[in-house]
Amino acid sequence: MSYKVIVDSCGELTPEMKNSGKIFTAPLILNVGGHLVVDDETFDQADFLERVAKCSECPKSSCPSPESYMKAFQGEAERVYVVTLSAELSGSYNSAVLGKNLFLEEYGEKDIYVFNSRSASVGETLIAKKIMECEEQGMTFQEVIDAVETYIDGQNTYFVLESLETLRKNGRLTGLKALAASVLNIKPVMGATKQGIIIQHGQARGINKALVKMVDRVVEEIVQPEEKILGIAHCNCPARAELVKEMLQKRIPLKEVIVLDTRGVSSMYANDGGVIIAV
Numbered sequence: 001m002s003y004k005v006i007v008d009s010c011g012e013l014t015p016e017m018k019n020s021g022k023i024f025t026a027p028l029i030l031n032v033g034g035h036l037v038v039d040d041e042t043f044d045q046a047d048f049l050e051r052v053a054k055c056s057e058c059p060k061s062s063c064p065s066p067e068s069y070m071k072a073f074q075g076e077a078e079r080v081y082v083v084t085l086s087a088e089l090s091g092s093y094n095s096a097v098l099g100k101n102l103f104l105e106e107y108g109e110k111d112i113y114v115f116n117s118r119s120a121s122v123g124e125t126l127i128a129k130k131i132m133e134c135e136e137q138g139m140t141f142q143e144v145i146d147a148v149e150t151y152i153d154g155q156n157t158y159f160v161l162e163s164l165e166t167l168r169k170n171g172r173l174t175g176l177k178a179l180a181a182s183v184l185n186i187k188p189v190m191g192a193t194k195q196g197i198i199i200q201h202g203q204a205r206g207i208n209k210a211l212v213k214m215v216d217r218v219v220e221e222i223v224q225p226e227e228k229i230l231g232i233a234h235c236n237c238p239a240r241a242e243l244v245k246e247m248l249q250k251r252i253p254l255k256e257v258i259v260l261d262t263r264g265v266s267s268m269y270a271n272d273g274g275v276i277i278a279v
Contacts, residue, residue, distance in 0.1 A: 003079040003135050006072045008064060008092045009039035010085045010265040011117075011124025012233050014258060022135075023128060026064040026072055026082075028092070028265050033057045039264030045236060048264065049272050058169040059268050063092040069099025073112055079141050081131050081148075082114040083124045085265070086196030089172055111141045115148060118196030119157045121266040122231035123278035125258065127152060129229065156221055157192040158201070160210045161274040164188065172269070173198055189213045211240070211275065215247045218277055225252040230279040235262045235270040244275055 007013065009027045017023040030037040030048070033055040037048060052059050063085075073080050082100075087093035096114045104110065115131075117124045130151045134144040167173050176198070187210035189202045201217050204210040222228065230248065234241035241259050248254065262270055270276060 001079055001135075001141075002077045003081065004075065004077040005128050005131050006069070006080065006082045006096075007124055007128050008082075008084045008090075008096075008265075009263055010090070010092070010120050011083060011128060012122055012260040012263050012266065013125065013128075014260065017125075017128065017132075020132070022132060024072060026069060026092075026096070028064060028090075029062045030059060030264050030268055031062070032059045037264060043264045045261065045264075045267055048267060049236060052268070052271075058166055060170060061090075061265050061268060063090050063095050066095050066099035066102055069096045070103045070106075073099065073103045073110065074107075079111040079135075079144075080113075081144070082112070083117055083127045083131070084114065085120050085124070086118045086192065087116045088118075088196040089120060089198070113141070113145050115152065116196065118152060118194065119155060119192060119278055121157075121262060121270070121276045121278070122233035122258070122260060123155060123157045123276075125233075125260065126155065126229060126231050126278055153194065154223070155278060156218075157276065157278045158214050158217055159190050159270065159274060159276040160187055160207065160214050161190070161270055162187075162207065163271050164190075166269050166271060167198070176200055189217060191217070207240075207273070211244055212247065214275075214277065215244060215251070218248060218279060219251050222252060222279060225254050227255055228279050229256045229258065230254050230277065231258045231260070233260050233262050233266060233270075233276040235267050235272055235274045237273050237275065240273070240275055244277070
């Protein structure tokens with residue numbers, strides 16, 4: 001059976017995924033002080049970060065429209081899977097579900113399933129990889145759905161950012177108590193609940209200590225690491241990402257570690273210097 005996977009552009013893609021012919025992107029649109037940036041293969045991270053640094057307004061994003069998802073569902077693939085940002089953080093999931101319903105109404109039956117990642121960034125990457133793995137094993141459509149939903153249930157996301165301002169100003173930190181004062185260089189260690197809501201795990205003085213605390217948290221919570229692929233996404237800080245990778249590999253026997261630079265949406269929220277882990 002032929003298939004394709006559509007990942008909204010908060011999810012990073014590995015070179016293998018880009019070359020597979022199976023993975024496609026549904027781009028979000030970023031708005032920096034009225035300048036619109038399409039989060040697709042034309043995204044220029046350096047230019048984007050420079051614009052954000054110079055702009056007094058907080059950057060914003062808008063999710064793919066139901067019509068753009070509808071268009072992505074067309075083609076010869078008999079099975080279509082979608083992986084979106086956490087429904088608690090973006091309208092992308094609801095937009096994809098609406099697009100699916102409109103597509104089925106207009107064109108009739110087709111196997112389409114929308115996964116709410118309950119994560120973001122490299123969390124979406126790992127979910128897309130899992131879908132491909134299940135498909136290559138010859139699973140039925142329903143077996144793929146069940147296996148991937150189980151995988152999502154067991155996935156955890158963690159992150160440490162230089163600044164949480166973009167998340168805060170765009171209302172993505174609802175329910176959190178007052179965050180530590182930036183004047184003291186306190187960096188929170190953040191994560192996501194099983195529902196995909198952002199929470200604070202802890203904090204540390206300075207980014208390096210916060211990264212160590214994040215690694216501690218991963219090591220503490222991971223189950224059967226030798227069977228797990230761990231993903232690290234970084235915003236313009238490859239050395240920092242490699243440091244995190246080394247710390248993790250010294251402490252737990254991981255099956256594989258993927259390190260990727262953030263795409264547009266993740267760059268907007270992570271800001272320059274942010275590091276995200278999913279496993």
